[in-house]
Amino acid sequence: MGSLILNENMKLYRRPRTWAMLGFMVAIVLFLSIMDWYHNDKRTEGDEWRNVVIEEKQQRSEILNDPKLNEENRSYNEQRVAILDYHLEHDIRPEEGTMWDAINGTAGLTILITLFTVIVAGDSLAGEFSGGTIKLLLIRPASRLKILVSKYISMLMFGILLLLILFIVSILFNGLIYRFGNIDLPLVMVNTEGEIVERNMVATLWKTYLFNGVSTIMFVTMAFMISSAFRSSAMAIGFSIFALFAGTIVSEVLQAYEWSKFILFSNLDLTQYLTGRPYQEGMTLTFSAVVLSAYFILFNLVSWLVFTKRDVAA
Amino acid sequence: MSHEPIVSLRHVTKRIGRSTIIDNLTFDVPQGEIFGFLGPNGAGKTTTIRMMVGLMSITQGEIIIKGENIKSGFEQAIRHVGAIVENPEMYKYLSGYHNLVHYARMVPGVNKERIDEVISLVKLDKRIHDKVKKYSLGMRQRLGVAQALLHRPSLLILDEPTNGLDPAGIRELRDYLRLLTRTEGITVIVSSHLLSEMELMCDRVAILQQGKLVDVKGIQEFMSSATEQVQTYIIDASPAEQALGALCDMDKVREAKAVPDGLELVAEREHIPEILADLMRLNIRIYKAQPQRQSLEDRFLEMTGGGQNG
Ligand SMILES: Nc1ncnc2c1ncn2[C@@H]1O[C@H](COP(=O)(O)OP(=O)(O)OP(=O)(O)O)[C@@H](O)[C@H]1O
Numbered sequence: 001m002g003s004l005i006l007n008e009n010m011k012l013y014r015r016p017r018t019w020a021m022l023g024f025m026v027a028i029v030l031f032l033s034i035m036d037w038y039h040n041d042k043r044t045e046g047d048e049w050r051n052v053v054i055e056e057k058q059q060r061s062e063i064l065n066d067p068k069l070n071e072e073n074r075s076y077n078e079q080r081v082a083i084l085d086y087h088l089e090h091d092i093r094p095e096e097g098t099m100w101d102a103i104n105g106t107a108g109l110t111i112l113i114t115l116f117t118v119i120v121a122g123d124s125l126a127g128e129f130s131g132g133t134i135k136l137l138l139i140r141p142a143s144r145l146k147i148l149v150s151k152y153i154s155m156l157m158f159g160i161l162l163l164l165i166l167f168i169v170s171i172l173f174n175g176l177i178y179r180f181g182n183i184d185l186p187l188v189m190v191n192t193e194g195e196i197v198e199r200n201m202v203a204t205l206w207k208t209y210l211f212n213g214v215s216t217i218m219f220v221t222m223a224f225m226i227s228s229a230f231r232s233s234a235m236a237i238g239f240s241i242f243a244l245f246a247g248t249i250v251s252e253v254l255q256a257y258e259w260s261k262f263i264l265f266s267n268l269d270l271t272q273y274l275t276g277r278p279y280q281e282g283m284t285l286t287f288s289a290v291v292l293s294a295y296f297i298l299f300n301l302v303s304w305l306v307f308t309k310r311d312v313a314a
Numbered sequence: 315m316s317h318e319p320i321v322s323l324r325h326v327t328k329r330i331g332r333s334t335i336i337d338n339l340t341f342d343v344p345q346g347e348i349f350g351f352l353g354p355n356g357a358g359k360t361t362t363i364r365m366m367v368g369l370m371s372i373t374q375g376e377i378i379i380k381g382e383n384i385k386s387g388f389e390q391a392i393r394h395v396g397a398i399v400e401n402p403e404m405y406k407y408l409s410g411y412h413n414l415v416h417y418a419r420m421v422p423g424v425n426k427e428r429i430d431e432v433i434s435l436v437k438l439d440k441r442i443h444d445k446v447k448k449y450s451l452g453m454r455q456r457l458g459v460a461q462a463l464l465h466r467p468s469l470l471i472l473d474e475p476t477n478g479l480d481p482a483g484i485r486e487l488r489d490y491l492r493l494l495t496r497t498e499g500i501t502v503i504v505s506s507h508l509l510s511e512m513e514l515m516c517d518r519v520a521i522l523q524q525g526k527l528v529d530v531k532g533i534q535e536f537m538s539s540a541t542e543q544v545q546t547y548i549i550d551a552s553p554a555e556q557a558l559g560a561l562c563d564m565d566k567v568r569e570a571k572a573v574p575d576g577l578e579l580v581a582e583r584e585h586i587p588e589i590l591a592d593l594m595r596l597n598i599r600i601y602k603a604q605p606q607r608q609s610l611e612d613r614f615l616e617m618t619g620g621g622q623n624g
Pocket residue numbers: 313314330335353354355356357358359360361362507624
């Protein structure tokens with residue numbers, strides 16, 4: 001099994017395309033960090049942060065005075081004001097104007113990780129069919145299941161590598177810009193019970209990464225399933241990317257129907273339980289975990305059955 | 315050398331949808347021989363090979379390699395097999411060397427020395443670190459042979475291995491396959507639709523046609539049975555016109571006509587000496603009388619229904 005994974009990694013990292021993706025990842029983190037720094041309100045960087053916080057608090061209070069304000073906006077603004085008060089009372093500066101602002105911002109790049117991993121995964125399996133190399137790969141003393149699993153593991157490793165690059169480059173680069181000031185700053189946030197709490201910044205960041213990683217794993221699994229069924233990279237990559245972008249739209253359109261909570265896409269974004277605003281009333285993290293596991297098992301079962309049972313003809 | 319066959323096919327049948335592509339094949343491949351699959355396009359050579367290496371499922375019957383059933387004991391059986399199925403497609407973005415490293419890792423016991431040994435065997439030393447996408451067809455074919463030999467298989471299966479090789483390359487391959495069977499006791503199965511190639515290479519051939527086994531014969535037997543039959547001869551005689559007239563009058567001559575290299579004559583082998591003697595009695599000078607090689611091909615076409623497909 002180890003040598004099969006080595007093989008998959010060799011096929012992956014000896015292609016220029018893979019390095020282009022890794023390079024692009026680094027470049028986009030650098031670019032976004034610079035943009036963030038450039039457009040920062042420079043007052044937030046020094047001791048003037050209090051004035052900025054007080055200003056924002058005043059703005060939000062004015063908004064709250066408006067009697068026509070709807071319920072959702074009202075509760076959001078109330079929360080913000082509470083957080084701002086917390087910052088002032090406990091003398092904790094907000095992330096704005098520190099290295100953490102851009103670092104938290106680049107966490108959104110996890111979607112790029114999903115995209116790249118899906119492209120690589122779709123090609124990893126289907127590419128063997130279209131290139132004809134599958135014939136020489138399967139006539140060795142390694143079962144088809146082992147080959148499938150080794151490809152799967154190598155893809156997950158690629159995803160993790162991208163995640164590490166995102167994390168390390170982002171921390172290092174933004175750290176250098178701000179000379180690692182406020183590196184131990186806690187994150188002030190509202191938890192699901194509505195209380196204001198302090199959280200470790202890095203731990204929260206990784207929680208976001210990992211929750212997004214769940215969706216990466218699901219899309220990779222889907223790409224593998226389509227690869228082994230249709231044996232076409234274009235199909236696997238195209239369909240998975242389409243699902244990646246259209247999925248949220250689908251679940252939004254169908255939100256009114258109760259059964260839509262069983263749709264894969266309604267459960268992919270686990271951060272909905274971090275913010276305490278689930279897709280439908282009554283959905284819990286456990287519910288989503290069960291639904292996701294069911295899809296995960298189904299997808300893998302299909303890939304496995306199709307890949308191990310079907311003739312390799314062309 | 316044991317007399318156990320290295321490969322046995324028992325009532326092997328392959329159906330895809332409603333069509334039967336391989337129909338009830340039963341034969342053994344003896345150890346240490348070069349065994350040919352001979353048949354026209356679409357006869358089912360590649361399909362049979364795909365079933366032997368586990369790429370295709372077997373609808374009915376079974377294939378045993380070195381005592382292991384390819385279906386139930388796949389990993390055990392395939393360990394003894396090295397193969398090229400149709401074109402040897404390699405990872406184009408990797409060098410030839412890394413392609414070999416890739417396959418070497420999949421079988422226990424193939425070390426760096428063995429990789430180098432195989433590379434010099436197929437004479438790819440100079441280009442082995444180039445990317446495969448820069449290889450010519452013949453070089454890819456050589457790399458294909460290299461990956462098949464890497465793990466010292468006892469059975470080598472090569473589907474149309476001479477495809478893309480130049481005459482020197484074909485000859486080298488032939489000599490090398492001979493050497494493997496003689497010195498290491500390896501069994502080789504090659505497929506081809508060219509009888510002339512099979513004749514030079516194989517000890518025994520199985521003739522396939524439309525998915526059915528027509529015959530399995532030792533190549534000597536096959537060739538001599540062909541020579542017993544009616545054959546075409548080319549005769550260089552002078553004066554040619556008189557000779558042609560005389561030939562046309564003879565009962566033993568089935569057919570005679572003028573062709574660019576002389577006179578073409580169809581007759582039974584047994585009658586040839588008499589025919590030639592009759593010509594000489596008419597004071598016709600005979601410089602050459604040669605059986606046509608083409609007639610072996612004709613014989614093969616006859617057996618396989620004139621080379622028609624499907
Ligand atoms: N996947 C498939 N589905 C349906 N029919 C197939 C399939 N693969 C092969 N065939 C049919 O099976 C028959 C045998 O094909 P095969 O490729 O084994 O022939 P071959 O003897 O290798 O021919 P060639 O000399 O052209 O390589 C052909 O008639 C072909 O059309």
